[in-house]
Amino acid sequence: MKYSRQRELILNEVIDSKGHPTADEVYDDLKKTNPSLSLGTVYRNLTQLGKNGMLKKVNIPGDPVRFEANLTDHNHFICENCKKIIDINKDTVKFSEKLLAGQGFKVKSSHVILTGICKECQK
Numbered sequence: 001m002k003y004s005r006q007r008e009l010i011l012n013e014v015i016d017s018k019g020h021p022t023a024d025e026v027y028d029d030l031k032k033t034n035p036s037l038s039l040g041t042v043y044r045n046l047t048q049l050g051k052n053g054m055l056k057k058v059n060i061p062g063d064p065v066r067f068e069a070n071l072t073d074h075n076h077f078i079c080e081n082c083k084k085i086i087d088i089n090k091d092t093v094k095f096s097e098k099l100l101a102g103q104g105f106k107v108k109s110s111h112v113i114l115t116g117i118c119k120e121c122q123k
């Protein structure tokens with residue numbers, strides 16, 4: 001398999017997942033249809049795609065690095081029950097930034113992780 005073709009395959013897998021898969025998850029899914037693919041290749045390509053700005057790296061403490069195709073500036077909500085990671089609007093934490101500005105801090109970037117129970121799990 002050609003290098004560029006592999007990379008496209010990996011990129012599309014993350015886009016199609018519409019979520020935040022780890023390298024292992026991407027590999028597990030792709031190897032079903034591409035048995036020659038190795039985990040190392042998936043890792044390398046994901047890292048490269050992250051560097052190129054095609055994917056975004058998601059660092060969640062205590063979790064392996066995840067990747068996502070949503071390149072907009074946003075925050076995350078993690079459901080304690082189903083462990084789903086949900087994208088939430090940046091505006092939800094704008095208030096904190098304003099508050100900090102009032103205290104003399106200049107916030108340049110932020111990534112807030114909120115945890116709780118998602119809509120589905122509350123049903």
Ligand SMILES: [Zn+2]
Pocket residue numbers: 079080081082083084117118119120121
């Ligand atoms: Zn849930």
Ligand SMILES: [Zn+2]
Pocket residue numbers: 020058068070074075076086087
């Ligand atoms: Zn996200």
